[in-house]
Amino acid sequence: MTVEAAWEREGLTRAKRVVVKIGSALLTNDGRGLDEAAIGSWVDQMAVLRQRGIEVVLVSSGSIAEGMVRLGWQTRPSAVHELQAAAAVGQSGLSQCYETHFARHELRSAQVLLTHDDLSNRKRYLNARSALRTLVSLGVVPVINENDTVVTDEIRFGDNDTLGALVANLLEADALLILTDQEGLFDADPRTNPEARLIAQARADDPTLDAVAGGGGSLGRGGMATKLRAARLAARSGASTTIASGRQADVLTRLIDGETLGTLLHPDHAPMAARKRWLAGQLQVRGTLTLDAGAVEVLRSQGSSLLPVGVRGVQGEFKRGDMVLCVDEQGTRVAKGLVNYDSRDAERLVGQPSHRITDILGYVEAPELIHRDNLVVL
Numbered sequence: 001m002t003v004e005a006a007w008e009r010e011g012l013t014r015a016k017r018v019v020v021k022i023g024s025a026l027l028t029n030d031g032r033g034l035d036e037a038a039i040g041s042w043v044d045q046m047a048v049l050r051q052r053g054i055e056v057v058l059v060s061s062g063s064i065a066e067g068m069v070r071l072g073w074q075t076r077p078s079a080v081h082e083l084q085a086a087a088a089v090g091q092s093g094l095s096q097c098y099e100t101h102f103a104r105h106e107l108r109s110a111q112v113l114l115t116h117d118d119l120s121n122r123k124r125y126l127n128a129r130s131a132l133r134t135l136v137s138l139g140v141v142p143v144i145n146e147n148d149t150v151v152t153d154e155i156r157f158g159d160n161d162t163l164g165a166l167v168a169n170l171l172e173a174d175a176l177l178i179l180t181d182q183e184g185l186f187d188a189d190p191r192t193n194p195e196a197r198l199i200a201q202a203r204a205d206d207p208t209l210d211a212v213a214g215g216g217g218s219l220g221r222g223g224m225a226t227k228l229r230a231a232r233l234a235a236r237s238g239a240s241t242t243i244a245s246g247r248q249a250d251v252l253t254r255l256i257d258g259e260t261l262g263t264l265l266h267p268d269h270a271p272m273a274a275r276k277r278w279l280a281g282q283l284q285v286r287g288t289l290t291l292d293a294g295a296v297e298v299l300r301s302q303g304s305s306l307l308p309v310g311v312r313g314v315q316g317e318f319k320r321g322d323m324v325l326c327v328d329e330q331g332t333r334v335a336k337g338l339v340n341y342d343s344r345d346a347e348r349l350v351g352q353p354s355h356r357i358t359d360i361l362g363y364v365e366a367p368e369l370i371h372r373d374n375l376v377v378l
Contacts, residue, residue: 009201009258011240011266015174017055017136018256019239020046021164021230025181026246027062027094033069034062034093038246040101042179045252046141047105054256055136057171058109059144059164060098066090091145098143108140113147119166120282120323129170136171161226162283165233165241169277176234177255178227179246184263185224187212201264204228204235209265231265236280238271240264272376279376285325285336287316287343289369296328299335299377305368306337306375308349308357318343320365326375337375340366 022042029035046056064083067090068076077083095111102109112132118124135142146163161178168176188196202209213225224243231241244251244262255261272280291299295310306326318324319342326335341349341361346369348360354367 009260009264012175012242012256012264013258015054015256017057017171017173018049018175018177019057019059019164019168019171019173020177020179020252021059021160022061022179022246023160023181024061024065026179027060028065028069034066034097036097039097040104042246042252043098043101043105045250047102047107048253049256050105050107050139050141052256057132057136057142057144057167057173058098059160059167060094061145061160062094063087063090063145066093094145095143102141108138109143110135110140112142112144114144114163115147116284119170119278120284122278125170125278132167132171159226161230162233165230166281168234168239169237169281172237172271173234173239176230176239176241177252178230178241178243179251180227180243181245181247182224182243183245184243184261185209185212185228185265199263200260201266203268204231204241204265205268228265233281235265235267235269236272237277238267240266275373276376279323279337279374280378282323282336284323286318286322287314287324287339289314289324289326289339289346291326291328291334293328296334299326299375303372303377305372306335306370307354307368308346308352309354311346311350311369314343314347314350316343318346324370326370333378335370335375335377337370339370341369 026038027034029038046058049056064076064086067086067088070089070093071086073086077086098109114128118128132142144163144167146160164176164178183198185199186196187199190196209228213223213228227243234241242255242262242264244255248261251261289311290313291310292312295306298304298310299306312329318339320340321338323336324339325333328334339346345361349357349369352360357364357367
């Protein structure tokens with residue numbers, strides 16, 4: 001192990017707050033119902049972390065998979081209403097299971113169900129953060145899942161890996177520990193290539209990792225590609241991410257002890273300010289602004305606001321305060337932020353200097369389309 005790798009692993013030993021994410025295949029023993037023994041073991045390990053003074057937040061999949069077992073379904077349904085029904089049936093069993101096991105250690109747990117809207121709306125985002133911080137300060141272990149009973153494709157996170165990363169951003173966690181049924185990220189598919197090697201550590205934003213990330217399984221929605229994306233999201237708040245097999249004995253405590261297990265994906269830049277983290281974590285945008293080369297350069301090098309004069313085109317329909325994506329003239333993502341004008345007015349301001357806003361619109365909301373405090377460069 002290199003000096004750099006040792007230093008990064010050592011960083012886990014100093015973690016004060018961690019987010020643990022456990023996937024469906026692990027929790028349900030590949031679809032055979034909740035694996036009580038395995039869940040009990042993970043809870044035992046989380047209890048050890050709590051005894052060491054480490055705050056633990058759990059993001060747990062498994063409600064739909066458990067609901068399928070209880071309903072006698074062999075194949076994951078595709079209809080939204082059936083998925084919602086399975087989640088409703090399974091969530092109660094999942095929550096009860098965790099509560100029982102945490103109680104063995106005299107620890108309280110709390111069920112927290114979130115949708116994308118809870119983290120995309122600034123007010124609800126701050127409310128969620130306040131509630132979770134309060135639970136953690138009280139010594140309670142929050143057990144977080146996507147609210148699959150009410151969520152739709154338009155407002156879902158997409159997978160609990162992404163949810164785990166956003167929770168890590170939300171709570172400024174030191175580490176995101178993703179437990180899966182694989183040993184970690186390999187340089188080739190280990191199912192078809194016997195010479196595939198485990199990647200022990202890498203930068204989260206290393207572009208070469210995209211080529212080796214695979215697809216998801218039948219129970220969950222996430223594969224290595226979603227875990228890689230989650231690591232990159234978590235890195236925005238300075239958190240490292242470890243992807244490791246949840247079937248290894250004492251995996252959580254061994255990771256926190258600095259043992260080389262799984263794949264460690266670490267950030268290589270300083271944490272963003274809290275508002276910037278929130279902006280960067282938003283997955284849904286309402287429209288797109290195409291920028292000229294000058295505006296792209298100013299945003300990237302100076303962290304300036306986006307002025308109308310640097311905009312070449314407006315796509316989509318959005319309202320003031322909506323999240324929009326900024327791209328260069330080749331379509332490459334540059335930034336995103338909260339826009340000060342709706343799409344119709346933004347179209348009228350394309351390429352215009354700020355001093356002409358009143359003449360064009362009859363009013364001026366702000367001299368910039370996106371203020372730098374509401375904009376994050378990607």
